[in-house]
Amino acid sequence: MQTVxxxxxxxxxxxxxxxxxxxRIEYGEPPESLVAMVHEKIKxxxxxxxxxxxxxxxxxxMQWRDRPTTWYGRVHPxxxxxxxxxxxxxxxxxxxxxxxxxxxxxxxxxxxxRKNGLNPIGIGKxxxxxxxxxxxxRNGTKVGFLAYNSVLPPxxxxxxxxxxxxxxxxxxxYEMQEFEPGTPPKIVTMPRAGEVQAMEQDIRQLRPQxxxxxxxxxxxxxxxxxxxxxxxxxxxxxxIDAGADLIVGTHPHILKxxxxxxxxxIFYSMGNFAQETxxxxxxxxxxxxxxxxxxxxxxxxxxxxxxxxxxxxxxxxMMVRCRISDKAVQRVSFLPCWINQRAEPQFLSRNDPxxxxxxxxxxxxxxxxxxELTPDADEMVVWSR
Numbered sequence: 521m522q523t524v525x526x527x528x529x530x531x532x533x534x535x536x537x538x539x540x541x542x543x544r545i546e547y548g549e550p551p552e553s554l555v556a557m558v559h560e561k562i563k564x565x566x567x568x569x570x571x572x573x574x575x576x577x578x579x580x581x582m583q584w585r586d587r588p589t590t591w592y593g594r595v596h597p598x599x600x601x602x603x604x605x606x607x608x609x610x611x612x613x614x615x616x617x618x619x620x621x622x623x624x625x626x627x628x629x630x631x632x633x634r635k636n637g638l639n640p641i642g643i644g645k646x647x648x649x650x651x652x653x654x655x656x657x658r659n660g661t662k663v664g665f666l667a668y669n670s671v672l673p674p675x676x677x678x679x680x681x682x683x684x685x686x687x688x689x690x691x692x693x694y695e696m697q698e699f700e701p702g703t704p705p706k707i708v709t710m711p712r713a714g715e716v717q718a719m720e721q722d723i724r725q726l727r728p729q730x731x732x733x734x735x736x737x738x739x740x741x742x743x744x745x746x747x748x749x750x751x752x753x754x755x756x757x758x759x760i761d762a763g764a765d766l767i768v769g770t771h772p773h774i775l776k777x778x779x780x781x782x783x784x785x786i787f788y789s790m791g792n793f794a795q796e797t798x799x800x801x802x803x804x805x806x807x808x809x810x811x812x813x814x815x816x817x818x819x820x821x822x823x824x825x826x827x828x829x830x831x832x833x834x835x836x837x838m839m840v841r842c843r844i845s846d847k848a849v850q851r852v853s854f855l856p857c858w859i860n861q862r863a864e865p866q867f868l869s870r871n872d873p874x875x876x877x878x879x880x881x882x883x884x885x886x887x888x889x890x891x892e893l894t895p896d897a898d899e900m901v902v903w904s905r
Contacts, residue, residue, distance in 0.1 A: 531659065531843065531844065531845045532566045532567070532658045532659050532661045532663065532732075532843075532844040532845070533564065533565045533566050533567075533841065533842070533843055533844070534565055534566065534567045534568070534569065534663060534732075534734070534841075534842040534844065535562050535564070535565035535567070535568045535569070535839055535840070535841060535842075536568070536569040536570075536734070536768050536790065536839070536840040536842065537562075537568075537569070537570050537571075537790060537793035537794075537837075537838075537839050537840070537865075538570075538571055538768075538770045538789065538790035538791050538792055538793045538837065538838075539570075539571050539573045539615075539770050539771070539773065539791075539792045539793060539795045540570045540571060540572055540573060540602070540603070540606075540793050540794045540795060541572070541573035541574045541592075541595070541794070541795040541796050541797060542554050542574075542595065542599040542600075542602035542603065542794065542796060543574070543592075543595045543596075543599060543796045543798065544599065544602060544796070545595065545596045545598050545599050546595060546596065546599075546798075547796075551598065551599050551600075551601040551602040551605070552601060552602065552605040553864075554602050554794050554796065554863065554864055555602055555605055555606040555794055555864075555865070556864070557864060557865065557866040557867075558606065558794075558839075558857070558865050558866060558867060559605050559606045559607060561839070561855070561867055562606050562607045562608070562839070563606075563607035565607070565841075566658040566659070567609050567610065567656050567658060567663055568606070568607050568608045568609055568610070569608065569609070569610040569611070569612070569665065569734070569736070569768070570603065570606070570608045570610075570611055570612075570793065571611075571612045571613075571615065571736065571738065571770040571771075572603070572611050572612065572613045572615070572629075572633075573593075573615055573617050573795055574592065574593050574594055574595045574617055574620075575593060575594040575595070575613075575617070575618065575620065575621055575625040575626065575628070575629045576595060576596075576597045576599060576600050576628070576629045576632040576633065577594055577597060577621065577624070577625040577626075577628035577629050577632065578596065578597065578628070579621075579624040579625055579627075579628045580594070580621035580622040580623070580624040580625030580626075580628070581621060581622055581624075582620065582621055582622075582804070582807075583619060583620055583621065583622055583675075585673060585674065590616075590617055590620045591620075591803045591804050591807045592797060592798055592803075593617035593620025593621065594620060594621045594625055597628070597632045600632055600633065600636050600638070602794070603636075603638060604636055604637075604638075606794075608638065609638065609639060609656060610638070610639045610641060610654050610656065610665050611633055611638050611639065611640050611641070612640075612641050612642045612643075612665075612667035612736045612738070612770070613629060613630075613633075613640055613641075613642060613643040613667075613685065614641070614642025614643055614650070614667040614668055614669035614685040614686050614736070614738050615669055615671070615685065615738045615770070615771070616669065616671040616672065616673055616676065616738070616771070618643055618669070618676060618684065618685045619673070619675060619676040619683075619684055619685070623682065623683040623684075626643060626644075626645070626683040626684060627645055627683055629643070630643060630644060630645065630649075639654035639656065639665070640654075641653065641654050641665050641666060641667040641736070642666070642667025642668060642669060642685055642686045642736065642738075643667075643678070643683075643684070643685050643686070644678055644683065644684075644686075645678075645683050646678055646679070646680055646681055646682060646683065647677075647678040647679050647680060647682075647684075647686070648680075649678070650678040650684065650685055650686040651666075651686050651718070651722055653665055653666050653722070653726050655726075655729060655730055660847075661731045661732065661844055661847050662729065662730040662731050662732075663730060663731065663732045663733075663734065663844070664726045664729065664730035664732070664733045664734070665733075665734050665735075665736065666686075666719075666722055666723065666726065666733075666734075666735050666736070667685075667686060667735070667736040667737075667738070668685075668686050668687070668688045668719055668735070668736070668737055668738070669685045669686065669687055669688070669737075669738040669739075670687070670688045670689070670690050670711070670737065670738065670739040670751065670755070671738055671739065671740075671771050672685075672687055672689055677689070685738075687715055688711055688712070688715045688716060688719060688737075688739075688755060689711070689712045689715055690709050690710065690711055690712070690749070690751050691709070691710050691711075691712060692707065692708070692709050693707075693708040693709075693710070694706070694707060694708070695708055707749075707750075708750055709749045709750045709751040710750065710751055710754075711751045711754055711755050716754075716755060716758055719755075719758070719759060719762070720758060720759070720761075720762040723735070723759060723762035723763045723764055724762050724763060726763075727762075727763035731844075731847035731848065732765050732766075732842075732844055732847070732848065732849055733763055733764050733765050733766075734764070734765065734766045734767075734768065734842070735759050735764045735766070735767050735768075736767075736768050736769075736770065737752075737755065737756065737759075737767060737768070737769050737770070738769075738770050738771045739751075739752055739755070739769055739770075739771055740752060740769060740771050740772040740776065740788060740789055741772060741816070742771070742772055742773060742816045743772065743773060743774055743816040743817055743830070743831060743834075744772075744816055744817060745774065745833060745885075746776065746777060746884070746885040746888070747776075748776065748777070748788055752769075752788060753779070753781075753786075756779070756781065756786045756788075757781055760781050760782055760784045760786070761782075764784065765784055765848075765849050766784060766785055766840075766842055766849060766852065767784070767785070767786040767787065768787045768790055768840060769786070769787055769788045769789045769790065770789065770790060771789065772788075772789040772791070773789075773791065773792050773795070773830065773834055774789065774791055774792075774831070774833050774834055774836065775789055775790070775791040775833070775836050775837070775838060775878075775881060775882045775885075776788035776789035776882075776885060777882065777885030777886050777888060777889045777891070778882070778885075778886045778889065778891050778893075778902055779889040779890070779891060780889075780890070780891050780902070780903055783903070785852045785902050785903050787840060787854075790837070790838055790839075790840060790854075791834075791836060791837045791838060792834060792837055792859060792863075793837050793839070793857070793859075793865050794859075794863060794864065794865050795863060796827070796828075796863045797828075797829075797863075798827075799826070799829045800826040800827055800829070817831065819831040819832070824861055825861050827861060827862055827863060828859065828860070828861055828862065828863040833881060834859070835858055835859045835860075836856075836857075836858070836859075836877070836878045836881055836882070837856075837857035837858070837859055837865055837878075838854040838855060838856055838857055838878070838882075839854060839855045839857060839867070840852065840853075840854050841853045841854065841855065841899065848905075849905075850904065850905050851901065851903070851904040851905070852901075852902045852903045852904070853896065853899040853900055853901045853902055854899065854900055854902065855867050855868075855898060855899055855900075856868045856874075856875050856878035856879055856898075856900065857878070858874050858878065867898070868898070869898050870895065870897065870898050875898070879893065879895075879900055886902075
């Protein structure tokens with residue numbers, strides 16, 4: 521657990537973004553270029569968080585499984601320079617890519633992050649380390665972070681004396697909705713009670729040590745607009761009941777709705793932020809190419825987007841802004857973002873027509889969850905005291 525102090529002023533700003541997968545080193549390009557349009561704004565915060573989607577390592581070996589292998593889940597450790605240039609302090613690596621290259625790669629990733637002054641959460645050499653929070657102190661206020669993953673290929677979870685991520689496993693069931701055989705079933709998902717209870721215990725233990733508690737959840741359904749899995753509100757509500765102040769979701773690669781539960785925001789997905797997935801490159805021999813966005817929904821590929829393939833709404837993104845004063849969250853908002861053909865994010869101003877496009881995309885999903893968004897200059901306010 522690391523505590524960092526700064527007493528420059530009396531308030532605290534936390535910036536949070538979604539999935540980041542930097543691989544500029546592999547492209548022979550400066551690692552800083554991936555975040556060239558956003559790093560100054562991110563650094564306006566006292567604390568900045570992101571979700572890391574690939575190991576920063578050279579050690580380890582690809583994990584061959586009975587399902588298609590994620591061959592792009594490791595990048596050169598020097599790509600950490602992207603995270604440093606962006607100004608991130610806290611990095612979750614609780615994800616479905618954390619174990620793509622096995623235990624040695626996990627351990628090297630944690631070492632790489634810590635060596636560069638970053639605080640990894642949700643990942644570790646064993647389950648005790650994966651559950652360990654990050655606590656950062658700014659202006660006399662302590663902010664704590666925890667991270668969990670519900671998108672778990674086999675063996676990706678940490679256990680005693682085994683590296684991996686902090687899990688909340690999900691059981692999936694299928695129920696008939698009609699009496700006719702062969703009709704589409706209802707898909708029911710339920711979190712495993714023991715792992716939810718472990719999360720609640722982590723939160724309750726951390727709560728007395730901090731003023732504000734933020735939880736990152738790697739969860740949900742890829743690429744399907746607006747849709748949430750049954751288990752997500754269950755887990756999110758239990759985290760807030762246990763003492764979380766803010767929940768931020770990653771993994772679906774598109775934006776999802778925002779819920780306010782007991783006065784605490786749940787961002788079900790912040791979308792991608794700076795994720796370079798090399799679909800245009802050939803995978804290693806023996807590995808079948810795989811474009812998951814095409815599995816979940818059909819869309820027409822557009823020319824010029826080879827380096828950042830996927831449905832058009834994959835270009836929409838956000839940065840969550842959490843304002844803290846008097847040792848409590850006072851306001852939560854987000855800045856709409858746009859991701860270009862080189863996977864580079866940029867913040868949008870309100871007079872840019874793309875700003876309204878991003879907001880108009882997420883607004884219906886928020887309304888379905890009972891959340892009203894309020895514009896304030898270039899931001900959209902989600903909740904305030």
